[in-house]
Amino acid sequence: MATSKPVTAILLMSCPDRKGLVATVAQFLHERGANITHADHHVDPEAGIFFMRVEWEVEGFSLSTEETRQEFGQLVESFEMKWSLHYSNQVQRVALFSSKDDHCLLDLLWRYRAGELPHAQMPILISNHLDHSHIAKEYGMDFRHFPMTPETKASQEKKEIEILKDYEIDLIVLARYMQIITPQFVEAFPRQIINIHHSFLPAFIGANPSRKAYERGVKLVGATSHY
Known part of the structure; x- marks a missing residue:
């Protein structure tokens, strides 16, 4: 027992x-x-x-x-x-950010549903694409779509910040969110944003780090989890 x-x-x-x-x-x-x-x-x-x-x-x-x-x-x-x-028993209100790939998002939500994250609430999913709206609906989450372009990024992030404040979010998880967030967004949530990059930073920043590591002949690869 x-x-x-x-x-x-x-x-x-x-x-x-x-x-x-x-x-x-x-x-x-x-x-x-x-x-x-x-x-x-x-x-x-x-x-x-x-x-x-x-x-x-x-x-x-x-x-x-x-x-x-x-x-x-x-x-x-x-x-x-x-x-x-x-x-350790404080409930953390978590916002998920995703783009098109769903494996990280689904892994988190499966674990959440299975009770592996007992002190988390996940009320909202934010994405720059519409692909995951059905996933949010299945898990009873609010879904917000904010398409991003270089011209609209600042105004869109301002709207995101307002929504996250309204939801009293404690932690933001970037679940394969393929956007570079701005310093202004980070300043709004200091030490509250977690990301996983699949290389040992600061090596191989950006997209396709595993391919870059292979092409450079790297013998040891891994991931970096960082706030």
Whole structure:
């Protein structure tokens, strides 16, 4: 019989690098009874920026959500830190973007219907083509069609942003959406857009990266998932 996973809290952090950051965060959580289940950190040596993600079980932790925000905020006030607190049982409202190919879109929706994404809601599908309108209808999603040309891209993206804000979207998934989104669109949803490119970026950007890798004689290929 399957058992439910414990609810966890997740802190995401970034700030200028300095000594003792990992120890400071770990000590803060330890002193308040946290059982840390995952912790990852990375330093960008060129920019001098420290990144960290730490996850712990809510059960046994002595602080409420508001107390955590207040006490952790006070702790890192002098660190110039950008941070956010999340929970594993929070429902995420997800918008899907697609073009003509449907395999990525269908894989996500099949998993959604099968219950593999229990904390996601997928209310809307946006596309620059009409090909997937029947898929949206089958899954009870709103479908919005925004054909793109270089001349209309800015105005169309403005309409998309308004709709996504109306739907209170938390995450945008580009499921084989074959358009380059503009900086203005990215700025409207910082760290809320996820894309998978089938090469190891920054190598082989653009279309047909597998073919480009083959023609260059690359021995190891893969994919890059990035926000």
